[in-house]
């Protein structure tokens with residue numbers, strides 16, 4: 001049985017779901033005022049614990065501000081608290097009061113004339129304590145740290161002046177900003193910037209992860225994100241989420257539950273999955289090698305790689321364990337025809353992964369594998385060819401599972417009529433998966449996966465080091481190898497896809513830690529896959 005904390009860390013909610021969960025807690029008797037006190041108390045404690053971080057703006061380290069280190073009086077830590085009209089502002093005011101009593105030099109910026117009742121009471125008390133309160137941005141004294149409690153999940157509309165311009169000016173200060181719940185100005189679900197938004201160095205997400213934390217467009221505003229768990233009962237989470245298609249963060253515990261894939265002590269290579277990779281062309285030979293090396297790391301029992309004849313010896317030298325199938329090639333050096341060894345046809349394989357480096361000249365091969373009854377991963381040119389065939393109609397005819405692994409550009413070519421993936425990635429992949437009846441893995445800073453039933457899995461951490469040619473080929477091979485093995489082991493395919501995406505990101509993170517972000521070329525990445533498991 002997973003413990004409560006692990007379960008909570010997998011949940012991702014929308015603003016409406018969060019409000020419904022909160023309402024159940026209040027209806028059950030928890031006083032609003034007590035919950036705010038508890039939540040803000042936890043935030044205040046975390047603020048005092050966090051070591052000073054170098055402030056990065058535009059990629060440059062500006063200063064190493066010694067705020068909140070050691071005795072606040074000695075450090076002279078000055079903390080500015082930004083207070084909005086709702087309960088996000090109320091949280092901020094409780095933090096202000098706590099830090100004031102811990103000896104910090106606190107001031108409050110409260111630009112709104114109308115506040116919710118509880119927020120207004122906390123402001124009144126702060127004033128009675130002698131904490132200075134300012135209404136306009138021009139009056140604000142210097143500070144070592146800002147706490148952003150302007151808006152939380154209650155932000156409904158675009159920010160306008162004067163608050164929008166105040167936020168822009170605050171962002172310009174070379175001062176770290178810690179946001180409460182989420183950076184003010186971000187849409188809680190889409191992560192869209194509503195006019196403007198606070199650029200936080202650190203964000204305390206309250207209670208449950210909100211969807212915005214995994215939307216690419218929000219990432220540069222969030223800084224370092226952490227969950228403040230304030231003991232939301234699991235029963236309330238379940239009660240609210242039961243009918244909604246679930247969105248889950250892939251945690252180390254969930255991914256590692258499948259890794260390495262279980263292998264009985266008595267087995268043989270064909271029982272541990274047989275993967276067929278179809279990849280490469282004279283023009284793109286490296287893609288085939290990288291896909292093969294990704295598959296190697298998966299531990300797949302048997303690996304066959306179909307490439308144009310002229311690439312055969314190259315592939316053999318890089319992957320001596322694989323069966324390299326040299327195929328007749330077009331004048332341009334693409335695979336012209338799949339020529340599998342005698343007594344072998346596509347039904348000999350547990351899974352097929354097709355696409356990296358093929359070029360569009362390999363269209364007949366892609367059509368052939370789509371028509372097969374094998375579990376299939378399509379990537380790169382496999383996706384471009386599918387887009388030309390009409391993705392939705394073509395995929396709906398398949399009998400076996402299909403996994404698509406597009407980046408945003410490929411996604412738009414595949415699904416031109418699905419709402420823009422740049423606006424709301426989760427919604428876009430959900431619709432694409434539902435319409436095509438395929439599993440859709442959308443690559444990005446936070447890769448997300450949807451199944452046709454509407455469930456979504458999110459890779460919660462990654463590294464920009466993976467934004468590099470060939471890194472997707474490695475994922476395709478890895479995923480293919482896992483899928484071929486899973487076909488023999490009754491593990492749900494979605495779990496395998498999520499596991500592969502998590503593993504790939506973790507290898508990037510580990511490689512970047514050891515070699516810097518610049519040192520993670522795709523070949524190096526393949527060498528870190530096993531290290532993720534053996535570390």
Ligand SMILES: NC(=O)C1=CN([C@@H]2O[C@H](COP(=O)(O)OP(=O)(O)OC[C@H]3O[C@@H](n4cnc5c(N)ncnc54)[C@H](O)[C@@H]3O)[C@@H](O)[C@H]2O)[C@H](O)CC1
Nearest residue numbers: 022036039086087088151152153154155156157158159181
């Ligand atoms: N999740 C929990 O269980 C807890 C949440 N807490 C905190 O409360 C906020 C949500 O509070 P709420 O009052 O509902 O909303 P906000 O503070 O985000 O602000 C809404 C407030 O702002 C007005 N408004 C909305 N859009 C605009 C706009 N564009 N311009 C101006 N004003 C706007 C709106 O009318 C409301 O008055 C949550 O994030 C947590 O921080 C609890 O404290 C603890 C439990």
Ligand SMILES: [K+]
Nearest residue numbers: 151180182184
């Ligand atoms: K906020």
